[in-house]
Structure formats: structure tokens, C-alpha cells
Amino acid sequence: MYLIQGVTKEENSDYVLYFIENLSDELKEEIRNRLVAVCYGADQAQSALKIYSYKETVKEFVKRYKNNSSISEDRKKGMIGELLVHVILELEGRFTTASPFFNMEERSFKKGYDLALFEGATNELWIAEVKSGKIQKNQKDASSAAVGLINTAKNDLKMRLNDTNTSLWLNALNAAKVFMSDNNNQKEVVMKLLGQCADDAVEENNSSNSFNVVLSATLFHNISERMEAARIEKKYFRIIGEKLFKKVFIMIIQKETFEAVFDFLESEG
Template sequence: MCCVENFSDELKTTIRDNLTRICHGADLASRSSIMFKYAATLKSFWDRYSTKEDKTRIGMLGELLAHVIILKKLDSFDVISPLFNMEEKHIRKGFDLVLYESASNEVWITEVKSGGAGTRTSCAATSALLAKARDDLKGRLAEAETNHWHNAINAAQKSINESKGYKESVLEILGLEGDNAYLNTAVASDNNVVLVSALFNDATRKVEEKTVEHFTNKLIANPIFKTVLVLSLQKGTLQKLEDFLRTEAGC
């Protein structure tokens, strides 16, 4: 669980330091081209963001926040998929994030669901977001749809720095899952998953630990996936994050 109580200088610095890696992936972010530097990446993000409807904007900021928290707080994982979809000015299709855990040599498929609370409590809203992430990923991982895995492989190829020794291992794992989809033998229980709720709601109305614990325990008792990690994120509003990105982009 992670609650962003203040839009601190530390958070701003983290976004500045990692935005190119988050948006383009580690390999492209390491290139010397101006188009992969912070200013150009920020402009590209804002061009994508500013033209979208509110629901998509909330999803984009939720995914951005998930990238930042995972990079900074979950040291055992490498993010091996970029935020940007290279084919069009949109967020990534298929799986929201793909993570790699070197200790186990396993891939983790990540689904992020973002939203506000509305008239619900923070706990009720978080439970609903996590349930939607669970159900969407359960369906997608069992589909006879190879495009999800094509996208994941292409993302990993562009994202993982060539110096990383695990690149071929990751591509092989993703390829095997793609084969299962093609053969119509894909099942959700073959996959490690991370379910993320990104709630934008008053930080004084915090999500209670027992809410996330209850959701996780139910999922463990009736397993759908191979292994699951549940991550609850909460930020007061999306306005300060949006204002920061707008100001940084000079818009």
C-alpha cells in the first residue's frame, strides 16, 4: 500500500529522473537522441494526454504513478515495458506493465485500474478497482489472442537494455505464452500477476489495510493466477500531478 499525501519535491525529482525510461523503456532512454530526452518525452506525453477524454487521462496518470512507485519501491522487479505505445499517440495496448523478477527468472503481468471514489468510500472504491483489474486480466490471459503477447514481446525488445543478460529469457517466456494463446491452451493460472488500484481521492480518507488484505486473502483462497501481488495506490487528486506535467511541458 502506498498513499501519496503530498506532491513533494522528491516525487517531482523522481518523475524528472525517470520519465524517459518510463515512457520509452530503458534501452531507448539510454540513447543519445534528443527525442528520447526529458524535454521531448514530456512534450510527447502532454501531446498524448491533452487530447484524451477524462477517463483516459485518469488511466494515463494512474499508470504513470504505478510506474514511478514500482521503480522506486519494488526493487526486486525491473519494468520491461514502456508507457508509450509506439504505433500511435496512446497508452500501451494489451498489458499495462510487464515486470521481470531476476531472482525467480519470472515475468509478472500487471494491470492498473484508476479512478476516483465518487460517492463511495476510499475502501469501497479501491475494492472495486482491484476487482476490475482481477477480472479484466483473468479474461485477457485466457484469451486465444496472440496480439497481447506480440505487443508484450515488442515492448520488451524496445525496453530492455541490450546489456541486460536476461533479455532473451524474457522474450522466450513471453513467446511461450503467446504460443499457448495461439494453440488456445492459455489459462490465467499460468501467470504471475500484479493487480494495481490507483485511487485519486482525498488523502485524509485513506484506504484501510484490512480492505486490501481482505481482497488479497479471498484471491489466495480461490486462486485464479499462479502468484499474485496486490498494490493499492492512493493520491489526493490528479490535479497537482497534471499541473506539474503541464508546467514542465511549458503548456
């Protein structure tokens, strides 16, 4: 089924596969309409300040992507992959995002978790990890590559959610405070939930199996060879069997290249 023009999906209640078949005009418009809010927050998207304008946000994205001589191709894939995850999560509407795409302090990697998410239907917090990349030499097909990325996301969250590093939760609290609008009645609930996680980390009571997680991947691979839902389902049930997390939701995006999204944004600036 179509999510929007150029983007199809295969959906299950516990996992969903997205195929970006082309960077359609509708997808470009969604990126335009959501970029400032995704990067900075809802209030900033309504701001009259020039620094929060769409054009300046695009320029800032390009600087973070392009102007750092040490930035690797893997980091570029990661930036585009995570941006696409943000946009699709916003489009789907199941979760309210509680963390910005940009690292607010500097133009380096964002510290802590990729995304804190709030599910209004259940009043639950979800922690998301996004991994992006292409097929590796030891992977025989798109499904193997997608499973590999999900496995990496799983292992990262397993390690972090069992960690007593309180700075991860301080970063999450600060991000939600800045990112979420004061007019959003969910903000207070999110801050309370994140605060409890922070207190549990102080007391060394955090355990990964008490958290809901979104394991997300963006695979850059020829769309003529698609990921198979059956393979992702098999991986989902393996992860459930490991009992590492309270609940698990998997979302995977497949797109042929990452350069096209950047080229579009660069042309917008």
C-alpha cells in the same frame, strides 16, 4: 513508513498500500529522472537524440494527455495513475519492467497488457493490470473504492489471460524487445518467457491460473480518509481463494488529485 519524502506506505509481502501525501520535491525529481526510461526504455534514456530528451518526452506526454479532444477525464486519471505505478515500481526495485508506458505506434490506448514485469529473485514473469479512478456513488469509503478498482483489474486479467488472442502476446514481445536494453542480461529470459506464452496462446493452452499477476490501482481521493490495510488484505485472500491466478501481488496508490502531477509535467515542458 516512508518510501521517499511525501510518500508513505503500509507493506505486506502480498500487498502494499502507498499514500502520496504531497507531490514533494523528491518525488518530482524521481519523475524527472525516470520519465524517459519509463516512457521509452533504458537505451533511449541514454540516447543523444533530441526526441528522447526529457523536455521532448514531457511535451509528448502533454500531447497525449491534452491535445486529443476526445480524451476523457477517466483516461486522464488512467494516464497519471499508470505513470505513478511505473515510477513507484522503479523506485521499489522488486520488478524489472519489460514494457513502456507509451504506446509506440500511436497516441491512443496501449494495446495488450499494461505491464509485463520480471522478478529477478525468482526468474518469474508477472503480468500487471492498472486501474485508476475516484470513489463511485455506490462506494461508501476509500477502501470500498480501492477494492472496486482491484476487482476490475482482476476481472480484466482473468479474461485476457484465458484468451487465445495471440496479438496480446505479440504486442508484449515487441514491447519488451524495444523497451529492454540489449545490455540487460534479463532480456533474453524475458523474451523466452513471453515467447512461451505466445506459443501457448497459439495452441490455446493458456490459462489464467498459470500466471503471476500484479493487480494495481491508483485511487484519487482525499488523503484524510485513507484506505485500510485490513480491507485490502481481506480482498487479497478472497482473490487467492478463487484460484484464478498462480500468484497475486496487490499494489494500491492513493493520491488526492491527478491534476497536480500533470500540472507539474506541463510546467516542465
